[in-house]
Amino acid sequence: MICQGCLKESEKGYCPKCRKELFEGKKVSTELSFNSPYDEDSDAFLDHTKKISISGVQVKYSLRLENNDLKLTERGGQYILKPIPTGTFKYLDQAPANEHLTMQIAKQVFKLSVPPNALIFFKDGSPAYLVRRFDQTESGKIQQEDFAQIAQMTSETHGENYKYDLSYEEIAELIKKYIPTQRIENEKFFRLILFNYVFSNGDAHLKNFSAIQSAQGDYVLTPAYDLLCTRIHSPSESDMALTLFKDGFSKAYESYGFYTYQDFYEFGQLIGIQKSRIKKIIAEFTEPHELVYFLIGRSFLKDQLKTTYTTCYEDKVARLGMMRS
Numbered sequence: 421m422i423c424q425g426c427l428k429e430s431e432k433g434y435c436p437k438c439r440k441e442l443f444e445g446k447k448v449s450t451e452l453s454f455n456s457p458y459d460e461d462s463d464a465f466l467d468h469t470k471k472i473s474i475s476g477v478q479v480k481y482s483l484r485l486e487n488n489d490l491k492l493t494e495r496g497g498q499y500i501l502k503p504i505p506t507g508t509f510k511y512l513d514q515a516p517a518n519e520h521l522t523m524q525i526a527k528q529v530f531k532l533s534v535p536p537n538a539l540i541f542f543k544d545g546s547p548a549y550l551v552r553r554f555d556q557t558e559s560g561k562i563q564q565e566d567f568a569q570i571a572q573m574t575s576e577t578h579g580e581n582y583k584y585d586l587s588y589e590e591i592a593e594l595i596k597k598y599i600p601t602q603r604i605e606n607e608k609f610f611r612l613i614l615f616n617y618v619f620s621n622g623d624a625h626l627k628n629f630s631a632i633q634s635a636q637g638d639y640v641l642t643p644a645y646d647l648l649c650t651r652i653h654s655p656s657e658s659d660m661a662l663t664l665f666k667d668g669f670s671k672a673y674e675s676y677g678f679y680t681y682q683d684f685y686e687f688g689q690l691i692g693i694q695k696s697r698i699k700k701i702i703a704e705f706t707e708p709h710e711l712v713y714f715l716i717g718r719s720f721l722k723d724q725l726k727t728t729y730t731t732c733y734e735d736k737v738a739r740l741g742m743m744r745s
């Protein structure tokens with residue numbers, strides 16, 4: 421069978437490696453002991469949970485590990501559980517599989533820092549995305565701020581669309597200002613922006629980037645979160661949630677209508693990365709990877725959407741390869 425964590429072969433349930441990463445080695449079932457919140461008979465959610473809003477509009481629940489069981493909890497949650505979102509977007513029942521696949525590609529193919537995550541099923545068979553919280557330790561919650569908070573932007577100060585009110589260049593400026601190890605963090609940020617572009621994550625707004633206090637007391641970027649191919653659910657949305665540059669678009673963008681190699685090359689320079697490093701990093705994204713196809717094939721997306729996901733990926737790889745001088 422397929423491990424619902426890493427998507428590799430597993431004898432039974434989550435493979436030993438995923439069990440270790442996710443559950444301290446415990447044999448946790450791939451099925452939760454309670455029904456989804458949409459099940460009319462489900463009362464598990466009534467008294468136990470307040471909806472936690474960490475970011476975005478999706479309802480998320482907090483879980484903790486008790487012996488070998490994942491239980492809903494109000495306090496001290498070690499995991500976030502994201503069931504099928506509600507709303508008017510397409511194929512929302514596929515969103516948990518989409519996020520799980522995209523996070524696994526980020527981790528396994530592009531070596532982005534992501535928290536341990538897996539797909540899990542409610543008792544009624546409905547899927548959910550499960551992810552370990554990175555802001556919780558034995559000794560409590562670690563100080564963390566998203567870039568809307570860092571920029572001091574709220575709906576009161578910047579209107580309803582405040583999460584979309586800066587460019588990626590301006591986030592990089594904030595990184596420069598507030599993160600002492602910005603040279604390292606800049607490359608992390610650059611790779612994440614490229615990843616979001618190539619995997620059609622069109623909702624990477626200000627609140628989907630955060631900084632967290634390190635053990636040394638200074639701030640670093642958090643692991644990446646909320647990565648998914650949003651184009652599947654919202655085919656007409658723009659390629660990126662924020663513009664790359666604070667001052668409009670390049671000539672190439674104006675003639676093609678989308679970002680190409682040149683834009684990202686310029687962006688890399690603007691945020692202070694060496695040219696040779698920029699080339700090396702973009703090159704990781706301009707070649708199609710066998711492992712991406714493998715993971716798509718093994719994912720829990722339904723076949724039709726595996727095809728859509730693949731098409732989106734190939735389309736973006738092709739765009740990123742254009743205007744390479």
Ligand SMILES: [Zn+2]
Pocket residue numbers: 423424425426427428430434435436437438439
């Ligand atoms: Zn595994």
